[in-house]
Amino acid sequence: MDTSFVVFKKGKYTNFGLNEKELVQMKTCRRKWLARWLAACIAVVLGMGMCAGLPVSAAYENTYTNTGNQRADIVAVAKTQIGYHEGSLEGTTNSSNNYTKYNVWNGKIEGGYRYAWCHAFVSWCANQAGIGTDIVPKTAGTSTGRSFFVNQGTYRQSAANGGSYVPQAGDIIYYGSGSSPSHVGIVSDCDGSTVYTIEGNYSNKVGTRAINLSNSYIIGYGVPNYKGVVPPKPAPTLTVSTGNSSIETTFSWNTVEGATEYDVKIWKGTVWEGDAYLVEWGASNPYSVVLPEGTYQAYVDARFGSDMQMSNIVEFTVKAGCKLNVEVGNSSAETKFTWNDVNNATGYDVKIWKGKAWEGDPYLVEWGASNPYSVILPEGTYQAYVDTRFGSDMQMSNIVEFTVKAGCKLNVEVGNTSAETKFTWNDVNNATGYDVKIWKGKVWEGDPYLVEWGASNPYSVVLPEGTYQAYVDTRFGSDMQMSNVVEFTIKAGCKLNVEVGNTSTETKFTWNDVNNATGYDVKIWKGKVWEGDPYLVEWGASNPYSVVLPEGTYQAYVDTRFGSDMQMSNIVTFNVTKAKIQIGDLNSDNTLTTADAVLLQRYLLQERTLTQSQWQTADLNADGTVNGFDLALLRQKLVG
Known part of the structure; x- marks a missing residue:
């Protein structure tokens, strides 16, 4: 209600800004006023003798003795008035004319006492409790009353208007819409979810109400600066950022002056129904936790030593999800x-x-x-x-x-304890250098095993047995960008060396022996390893292993066997070229000597055999037959 009222004046009602409900009440009074005025006059005349000496409103006297605790006193005074009905000073007449002792105490408005009296009741109770108008204003207007607390900075928004304040006994509760009040009462109690009130002009009498804190009819609370009581502690406002069943739900709140600690209290379902699902005593702000699927309610208690003040209650739902x-x-x-x-x-x-x-x-x-x-x-x-x-x-x-960021990708060609491990990467525009960093075990656990500052690409090194992780830092002046991390394992193994022959002479494969090896297998591909079947595999090869290979490009490696396990050597790529044949050079030393004649003679005497390439060399007269004529020609070449 506003600060002006509807009054009966010169046979008319004058509207000074009251709302529709209050206007209806006053219009009702208009129809009954004349008849009741006459009856009241007769009653006064007849009853003056009988009522002589009776106090006004004896049926609803304030019998309470104030304690000095103003917050408690105003509630206690209000309780003595429960049941008082408008219509007479005594409050025992069942009427609806807005005539009450509270309006008579408050004073005439535009010459009369018949106006909406909810705030006059509040002001009367405050006066009876010894509370000055500097704490609770003397007024019949709900807008005036609300503005008083707003101007003092002691007005708190309701939950429906975005507030988090939880009212206490003695607070003044305002009802209406938005910031426009139409009714008022005194808070007698609050359990955190329901507020209990005593209200004047509640169905034409002083009555009680229980209403949920979140009800949109409540617009806010005046919190008087009572004397004789500790002012209410400020309450934090809780905000919940909901995660899912795999990621944290985060609870945050504003810092409250004077608070020593905060306790986050979470219920699965409704607060105070059963035990709390989780209580985090002395929670850090923000507080985060992964919660299972379900609907929750939570609040924060701000602790002030042994006292505490509760925040707003937030309801949220956690669903199944991933992190x-x-x-x-x-x-x-x-x-x-x-x-x-x-x-x-x-x-x-x-x-x-x-x-x-x-x-x-x-x-x-x-x-x-x-x-x-x-x-x-x-x-x-x-x-x-x-x-x-x-x-x-x-x-x-x-x-x-x-x-x-810009950077390179590291590739590792794993060697073994005898063969180099090769590190390669793509070049990056504007890079000023590359650093290869190798850990034995996990990167950043302890010191690196090896760092090659300003490494050339590729970078190769022989590493001992073990599991490693490595990456390359690409440098851009003083800045750098790390590549991917590559994990690899170095096992015991050998290093293959190849002494390349030609189509007439043997190609020799040699390697270092490895402790505990049970055998070696030489594997040769014509072209690339693992592309198609190998050209030749020598299982259980002796070291060295030699073989004459036809012309072509080859790749080869040696598998070192350790029982059923094996370890591959380095891969060697080599080219076998066609041999330049010198007729008569049977021992392939590129020189004709008597040794060649001896080999041919022993062949003719069937004391030894010739290889295919030796046989071709021995056919000096190219008649397709190796015989004494060829030996004669060879001796002739040696002499001449």
Whole structure:
């Protein structure tokens, strides 16, 4: 109600800004006023003798003795008036004319006492409790009363208007819409969810009400600066950022002056129904925790020593979902997205924005992504999340922000304890250098095993047995960008060396012996290893192993066997060229000597055999037969 009223004046009602409800009340009075005025006059005349000496409103006297605790006293005074009905000073007449002792005490408005009296009742109770008008104003207007507390800075918004204040006994409760009050009462109690009140002009009498704190009819509370009581402690406002069944739900609140600690209290369901699901005593702000699926209510208690003040209650629902992790690569190495699997999920969609999520179209969406999902992204800052699908429904994961920088991708060609391990990478524009960093075990656990500052590409080194992790830092002046991390294992093994022959002479394969080896297998491909079947495999080869190979390009390695296990050597690439044949040079020493004649003679005497290439060399007269004529020609060459 406003500060002006509807009054009967010169046979008319004058509207000074009252609301419709109050106008209806006054119009009702108009029809009854003349008849009741006459009856009241007769009653006064007849009853003056009988009523002589009776106090006014004897039926609803304030019998309470004030204690000095003004917050308690105003409630106690109000309780003595419960049941008082408008219509007479005594409050025992069942009427609806707005005539009450509270209005008579408050004073005439535009020459009369018949006006809406809810705030006059509040002011009367305050006066009876010894509370000055500097604490609770003397007024019949609800707008005036509310404005008094607003101007003092002691007005608190209701939950429906976005507030978090939990009222206490003695507070003044305002009802209405938005910031426009139409009714008022005195708070007698509050249990955190329901507020209990005593109100004048409640169905034409002093009555009580129980109403939920979140009811939109409540617009706010005047919190008087009572004397004789400790003022109420300020309450924090709780905000909840809901996660899912895999990522944290975060609880945050404003810092309250004087608070010594905060306790987060969470119920699965409704607060105070059964035990709390979780209480975090002395919680840090913000406080985060992963909660299982379900609907929750939570609040924060601000502690002031042994006292405490409760925040607003927040209800939220946690759904099933996953947590996204991003292992950032660079402009050459893949960025990897991983997440935990969720029961009953029908699929996962990875959604990546360059910049902020939902600003413009996504940079990339991988529908039905496999876990993990990897992709090379260009330089830039990104945000990404995973939608977990449950049929037509979906649940979003956490959002991860990450930055992809220019860099290289490391590749490792693993050797063994005898053969070099080779590190190669792609060159990056504007790079000023590359540093190869190798750990035995996990990167960054202890000191690196080896760092090659300013490494050449490729970089090769023989490493002892063990498991390693390595990466390359690409340097851009004083800045640097790390490559992907590669894990590899070095095992005991040999290093293969190849002494290349030609189509007439043997190619020799040699290697170092390895402790505990049970055998060696030489494997030779014509072309690339593992492309098709090998050209030749010598199982259990002796060291050295020699063989004449036809013209061509080959790759070969040696497998060192350790029982049923084996370890591959380095791969050697080599070319076998066609031999230049010198007629008569049977021992292939590129010189004709008597040794060649002896070999041919022994062949003719059937004391030895010739290889195919030796036989071709021995056929000096090229008649397709090796015989005494060829030996004669050879001797002739030796003499001449």
